[in-house]
Amino acid sequence: MIRTGLLGIVALAFLQGAALGQMRAPHASEAACEEPTLRCATKATPTFAPDGTLWLVWMAGGQVSVASSQDAGRNFSVPIQVTTKRLNLDWGPDARPKIVVDRKGGIAVAFSIFRDEAFNGQVLYTRSADDGRSFAELKPITANNESQRFEALALDQDGTVFAAWLDKRNRVPAREAGRKYEGAALFFASSRDGGATYTEASLARDGTCECCRLGLTFAAPGRPAVIFRNIFDGGVRDHAIMTFTDVSTPGEIHRVSNDDWQINACPHHGPSLTVAPNGTYHVAWYTNGKARKGLFYAHSRDEGRTFSAPMALGRPDRNPTRPFVLAGPAGTVMVWKEFDGEKTSVQMTISRDDGETWSPPKTISSTTDTSDHPLLVSNGKQTYLSWMTKADGYRLTAIEVQP
Amino acid sequence: MRFRFAGIASLVVLIASAAALGASPALKPFERGTWQGVLKGHAGRPVLVHFWGVTCGPCKVELPLLGQFAKDHPDVDVVTVSADLVPNLPAATQSMLDKAGLSSTENFIFNDGFVERLRFEIDPAWQGDIPRTMLISRDGIITTIEGSAEMSDLEKWSAQQLSKH
Numbered sequence: 001m002i003r004t005g006l007l008g009i010v011a012l013a014f015l016q017g018a019a020l021g022q023m024r025a026p027h028a029s030e031a032a033c034e035e036p037t038l039r040c041a042t043k044a045t046p047t048f049a050p051d052g053t054l055w056l057v058w059m060a061g062g063q064v065s066v067a068s069s070q071d072a073g074r075n076f077s078v079p080i081q082v083t084t085k086r087l088n089l090d091w092g093p094d095a096r097p098k099i100v101v102d103r104k105g106g107i108a109v110a111f112s113i114f115r116d117e118a119f120n121g122q123v124l125y126t127r128s129a130d131d132g133r134s135f136a137e138l139k140p141i142t143a144n145n146e147s148q149r150f151e152a153l154a155l156d157q158d159g160t161v162f163a164a165w166l167d168k169r170n171r172v173p174a175r176e177a178g179r180k181y182e183g184a185a186l187f188f189a190s191s192r193d194g195g196a197t198y199t200e201a202s203l204a205r206d207g208t209c210e211c212c213r214l215g216l217t218f219a220a221p222g223r224p225a226v227i228f229r230n231i232f233d234g235g236v237r238d239h240a241i242m243t244f245t246d247v248s249t250p251g252e253i254h255r256v257s258n259d260d261w262q263i264n265a266c267p268h269h270g271p272s273l274t275v276a277p278n279g280t281y282h283v284a285w286y287t288n289g290k291a292r293k294g295l296f297y298a299h300s301r302d303e304g305r306t307f308s309a310p311m312a313l314g315r316p317d318r319n320p321t322r323p324f325v326l327a328g329p330a331g332t333v334m335v336w337k338e339f340d341g342e343k344t345s346v347q348m349t350i351s352r353d354d355g356e357t358w359s360p361p362k363t364i365s366s367t368t369d370t371s372d373h374p375l376l377v378s379n380g381k382q383t384y385l386s387w388m389t390k391a392d393g394y395r396l397t398a399i400e401v402q403p
Numbered sequence: 404m405r406f407r408f409a410g411i412a413s414l415v416v417l418i419a420s421a422a423a424l425g426a427s428p429a430l431k432p433f434e435r436g437t438w439q440g441v442l443k444g445h446a447g448r449p450v451l452v453h454f455w456g457v458t459c460g461p462c463k464v465e466l467p468l469l470g471q472f473a474k475d476h477p478d479v480d481v482v483t484v485s486a487d488l489v490p491n492l493p494a495a496t497q498s499m500l501d502k503a504g505l506s507s508t509e510n511f512i513f514n515d516g517f518v519e520r521l522r523f524e525i526d527p528a529w530q531g532d533i534p535r536t537m538l539i540s541r542d543g544i545i546t547t548i549e550g551s552a553e554m555s556d557l558e559k560w561s562a563q564q565l566s567k568h
Contacts, residue, residue, distance in 0.1 A: 267532040
């Protein structure tokens with residue numbers, strides 16, 4: 001009898017072990033499926049080519065793919081994979097593949113991977129010179145082997161591609177010299193051949209937050225502007241903006257807002273920047289500082305030197321997140337996500353007076369499962385919400401300009 | 404019957420000891436409702452719940468300090484939750500916990516692709532920044548530390564919990 005009992009207990013112990021082992025393996029996924037198709041994407045990034053074609057780059061099933069649409073996202077071309085094998089793509093909340101398309105139809109793509117088990121990142125890039133039918137072999141954007149993440153691409157009027165990213169290479173000399181080094185650094189490079197080759201990486205700013213997306217655009221021809229979460233004195237992770245003198249010369253940084261968010265953490269929640277044709281900078285960001293908490297908007301009419309008083313966005317009881325702002329043909333549009341405990345909605349507001357006043361927020365889309373950040377994209381005539389959702393797939397929704 | 408019971412009891416102790424000495428307990432999946440389960444399961448005891456992630460630089464620095472805190476304060480229930488986005492990495496998560504001396508604490512890993520919903524259950528205002536530590540007193544009062552916690556603050560809180568008891 002005792003032996004039977006023993007066997008029973010031993011068997012039970014093994015069964016428990018097996019059950020625990022099974023719990024380790026499969027994980028509920030952010031993705032609807034594991035194929036490289038758009039339906040399975042967790043992140044999708046749009047851009048309109050000068051000829052009006054919508055291009056989309058997405059990550060799904062460990063691969064990065066590109067497709068185009070001639071009918072505003074209703075139908076897409078056969079996807080082309082820019083990756084030739086499954087990669088450990090950067091799946092951080094603020095990571096996503098980037099794409100720009102120039103006047104000649106050249107397509108520049110960049111994205112990050114985790115290159116080792118310590119989650120050090122690497123920015124890879126590629127280019128298509130044949131209207132997206134094929135892509136060049138992937139190359140690292142810099143030969144340096146320290147961690148790089150959160151790349152951003154912007155296209156100048158003359159076809160110059162400007163790339164910026166967060167880079168940890170300067171930690172090494174600082175450590176060797178016994179100096180404290182917080183966060184990462186803003187690095188940049190540019191390409192005069194449509195993203196086929198990039199200049200050597202250069203430092204724009206040391207001491208940035210290391211885990212938030214950048215906001216990047218051209219403020220004027222030859223003058224990239226980037227907004228990023230900086231680390232100010234005392235470990236305060238507030239936002240700063242830098243307008244370059246030209247694509248190889250960084251400018252001064254200016255503080256967007258004194259939120260006083262002193263935190264040694266990864267907020268995983270970067271800002272958004274757009275510059276209107278008249279030169280007004282519009283920015284939106286998240287903070288949890290002593291001075292204010294939540295999502296905020298501000299504008300600058302002096303090339304990013306000073307900003308208007310921060311305007312709060314969204315319902316505080318609905319956890320507003322992931323703001324995106326775009327100056328478009330019918331006004332300046334902002335979107336962000338809100339969550340009510342069951343479903344996520346995209347809220348939209350529009351300003352027709354260059355950011356002075358804004359319409360009451362309106363729900364323009366919603367979903368009942370996980371979703372990508374809401375993005376805005378414009379073809380010069382119409383602004384669209386671009387939103388990848390797990391439950392409902394990819395959506396491109398025209399922003400209704402009527403109040 | 405008494406002999407049989409004693410034998411079984413001895414074996415249970417033996418298996419429990421072997422488990423304690425051997426492999427780390429498995430990561431538990433953190434899903435819908437898990438947070439309420441954690442609160443109920445530790446009700447009446449001081450609990451430190453630490454949210455972290457394998458790709459978070461400040462977390463890597465803080466985790467070993469927390470391991471030492473857990474070792475020094477057996478009277479505080481230490482619970483860790485890997486709160487990175489899914490796909491999460493159980494092997495990397497367990498490896499970092501082991502290295503930090505947190506093998507034997509109650510360790511969870513986010514196991515729901517809808518992380519907004521998981522976070523909302525824990526704290527509707529939490530947007531996903533990590534590390535994050537929630538200190539739950541015996542009477543259920545929650546103190547949230549955003550970012551890396553100062554160990555001196557944890558010591559102070561722990562001492563307050565003991566003095567109240």
